[in-house]
Amino acid sequence: MSANICSDHQNVCKHKSEKISVRNNVNIAKNNASAIRLVSIVLIALFQSHFVTIVSGVRESNELRNAREDVFSSTSKLEELVHNEFQVLDLLTTFTEYTIEKATMIKGYVDNQRRLLGNRKSAKDIVAHPVDAYVLTRRLTADWEDVQLALHAVSNYSTGVYSWIGSFREGSNFPQGDDLNGAAQALVRLQDTYRLNMASLTQGVVNPLQKSVVNSDSIKFEGVEGLTARDLLFLGKHAYSNGLYHRAIEWLQGAESVAAKESNGTMLLSEIAPSLQSAIDTHDDILERQGPQGTGWKTNPVPINPILSRSAKYNLTVPNTFQTKLFQRQTEEEETEHYVRLCRGEKLRPAMMEAQLKCRMKNDGSPYLIVSPLKIEEESHDPYIVIVHDFITEKQADALVELGKPKLYRSRHRHHKEGNLDVVSQKRISKNAWIKDWEDKLMIKITRRVELVSGLKAFQPKEAEDYQIANYGLGGLYVPHTDHLMNNPDKSIYTQWERFVGDRIATLMIYLTNVGAGGGTVFPRAGVTLRPRKGSAAFWWNLDKSLVGDENTRHGACAVLYGDKWVSNKWIRSNEQFLKAPCGLHPLDKHKRP
Incomplete structure (x- = not known):
C-alpha cells in the first residue's frame, strides 16, 4: 500500500515537473522573443540616432550658407549628387535585402500552413486529430511569434529608413522642382x-x-x-x-x-x-x-499648317541670310545671333584679318621669363586679345579647383536696371568662389605671373580683385557682357571703394579644365572665339588708354555642351596703374601688350 502511494506520489511529482518544464520553456520562448524584439528596437533606435546625427551635421553645415543653393548651375554640385545617391542606394540595398529575408521567412510560414490545411477538408477534420490540433495551436503561438516579430522589425526598419532618407535629402541639398x-x-x-x-x-x-x-x-x-x-x-x-x-x-x-x-x-x-x-x-x-x-520668340520661316504655308507671302519670301556686323553697335537680337554662331564654331571675321594674327615667344628681358618665356597666341589686334599658353601647370590648375570647391555659391551679375544690384538669373548659369592672394602660397606665384604677363600691379586689393573661381553647370553659360562696370557718367552711383580703385582695366582668365564640347569664350562684336585649354590664360584690355570702356570687348561664355568647365578670373583695377599703363597721346590710343 505504501509502495503504491509512493509510486503515485512519484508520478504526480513527475507530471508536475513536466508541466513546470513546459511552462519554463514557454516562458523562455517568450523571453527570447521579447529579447529579440528589444534588440530589434534598440538597433532601429541606434540606426535612427546615428543617421540623425549625420544629417544634423549636414544641416548645420548647410545652414551656414544661409539659404538653399540650387544644384544644376554647377557640375561640382551635380557630382556631389552622385555621391549622395550612392549613399541612398546603399541603404536601400541593405533595407531590400533585409526585407526580402523577412518576407521569405513569412512566405515559408504561409506556404507551410496552406500545405497542412490543404490536406484536410474541414476544420472538424483538422481538430479531430490530436497531433494536428497541437500543431494548429503551436502555429498560432510559438510560430506566430516569429512572424509577428518579423513584421514588427520590417515596419520599424522601414520607418527608420524613410525618416533618414527624408532628413538626408533635406540636409544634403538634393535637387528640387x-x-x-x-x-x-x-x-x-x-x-x-x-x-x-x-x-x-x-x-x-x-x-x-x-x-x-x-x-x-x-x-x-x-x-x-x-x-x-x-x-x-x-x-x-x-x-x-x-x-x-x-x-x-x-x-x-x-x-x-x-x-x-x-x-x-x-x-x-x-x-x-x-x-x-x-x-x-x-x-x-x-x-x-x-x-x-x-526678342523672346523664334519660329520656322514657313507655317506648319499646309494651308497657311501655301500663302503667296511665304512663297515670295527671300531666305533670310545672316549679315555679319562687327566692330559696331549691335541690337540685342544681332548680338545674340553673333554670339550663338560663334559658339557653334562659325567664322565671322574675314580670312585676311585672321591671317595677320601670329604666335610668338616673349620674355621682356625678365630673368624669370628668359628661363620660361611667355607663349603668346594673338587672337585679335583690336580689341587686343591674346592667349598665354601654359600660363600655369595642370597640377596648379587642379589645386585652384580644389581651393574653390568648398566655397562655391550661385553666380550673380550686375543689373543696372535694378539699381546696380547683383542678381541671379538665367543669363549666368554657374557658381563661383573668391580666393584671396594670401590664402595659399600658390596664389602668390600665380599673381606674380599675372604681373609679368600684363605689366600691371596686381597684388594689393586696390590694384586687383581677389581671384574668382567659377564652375559652370548643366548647359552653363554667361550671356554677352562687359567686364568694365563703371559706364555711367554719374560716378556717384558707385561705391566709394569703386571710385577709389577705378574700373577694371584688364582681365586675365585662366582655363582650369579642358572641356569636351562647347564652353568657349566669344566676343560677338570682334568675331573672336577662344577655346578652353587647361592651364592656358586669356588676356584682354577692357579700357583704352583714356580709361574709356571698349565695347568691342563684350564677350560671353558659351553653353557647356559636354564636360566640366572651371575658370579663374583676375580683374585688374585702373587707378593704381597710372605708371604701368599711362594715358596715350590720342583719345583713341589702346594698350598693346603683352
Whole structure:
C-alpha cells in the first residue's frame, strides 16, 4: 500500500515537473522573443540616432550658407549628387535585402500552413486529430511569434529608413522642382544653340551638327539612357514657355514618336496631342503676326499648317541670310545671333584679318621669363586679345579647383536696371568662389605671373580683385557682357571703394579644365572665339588708354555642351596703374601688350 502511494506520489511529482518544464520553456520562448524584439528596437533606435546625427551635421553645415543653393548651375554640385545617391542606394540595398529575408521567412510560414490545411477538408477534420490540433495551436503561438516579430522589425526598419532618407535629402541639398526646371531649360537651350540632332538626343546621344564645337577626339557623346515620352513632353513645354516654338514642335513630335514605341507607356499619345497642336497653332500665329524671330520668340520661316504655308507671302519670301556686323553697335537680337554662331564654331571675321594674327615667344628681358618665356597666341589686334599658353601647370590648375570647391555659391551679375544690384538669373548659369592672394602660397606665384604677363600691379586689393573661381553647370553659360562696370557718367552711383580703385582695366582668365564640347569664350562684336585649354590664360584690355570702356570687348561664355568647365578670373583695377599703363597721346590710343 505504501509502495503504491509512493509510486503515485512519484508520478504526480513527475507530471508536475513536466508541466513546470513546459511552462519554463514557454516562458523562455517568450523571453527570447521579447529579447529579440528589444534588440530589434534598440538597433532601429541606434540606426535612427546615428543617421540623425549625420544629417544634423549636414544641416548645420548647410545652414551656414544661409539659404538653399540650387544644384544644376554647377557640375561640382551635380557630382556631389552622385555621391549622395550612392549613399541612398546603399541603404536601400541593405533595407531590400533585409526585407526580402523577412518576407521569405513569412512566405515559408504561409506556404507551410496552406500545405497542412490543404490536406484536410474541414476544420472538424483538422481538430479531430490530436497531433494536428497541437500543431494548429503551436502555429498560432510559438510560430506566430516569429512572424509577428518579423513584421514588427520590417515596419520599424522601414520607418527608420524613410525618416533618414527624408532628413538626408533635406540636409544634403538634393535637387528640387526648380532644379529640374533649370535642367530642362539647359537641355532645350543646348539643342537650339548647337542644333543637336533630335533623333540622336532622344536616344541619349549628343551629336552636334557642327563638329568644330567639339574640343576632343570624340565626334559624339553617348549617354547611359535615352529620354522617355514623358521627358520629351516636359522639355517641349519648356521650349514653348521660352518662346522657341519651332523647337517645341520638334520636342513634342519626338514625344509622340517615342510614346508609340514605349513598352512601359510613360505617356499616352492622347496626352501629347493637345500640347503639340497648341504649339503648332501658336507657332503659326506668332509667325503670321510678328515674323519668324524677335526678342523672346523664334519660329520656322514657313507655317506648319499646309494651308497657311501655301500663302503667296511665304512663297515670295527671300531666305533670310545672316549679315555679319562687327566692330559696331549691335541690337540685342544681332548680338545674340553673333554670339550663338560663334559658339557653334562659325567664322565671322574675314580670312585676311585672321591671317595677320601670329604666335610668338616673349620674355621682356625678365630673368624669370628668359628661363620660361611667355607663349603668346594673338587672337585679335583690336580689341587686343591674346592667349598665354601654359600660363600655369595642370597640377596648379587642379589645386585652384580644389581651393574653390568648398566655397562655391550661385553666380550673380550686375543689373543696372535694378539699381546696380547683383542678381541671379538665367543669363549666368554657374557658381563661383573668391580666393584671396594670401590664402595659399600658390596664389602668390600665380599673381606674380599675372604681373609679368600684363605689366600691371596686381597684388594689393586696390590694384586687383581677389581671384574668382567659377564652375559652370548643366548647359552653363554667361550671356554677352562687359567686364568694365563703371559706364555711367554719374560716378556717384558707385561705391566709394569703386571710385577709389577705378574700373577694371584688364582681365586675365585662366582655363582650369579642358572641356569636351562647347564652353568657349566669344566676343560677338570682334568675331573672336577662344577655346578652353587647361592651364592656358586669356588676356584682354577692357579700357583704352583714356580709361574709356571698349565695347568691342563684350564677350560671353558659351553653353557647356559636354564636360566640366572651371575658370579663374583676375580683374585688374585702373587707378593704381597710372605708371604701368599711362594715358596715350590720342583719345583713341589702346594698350598693346603683352
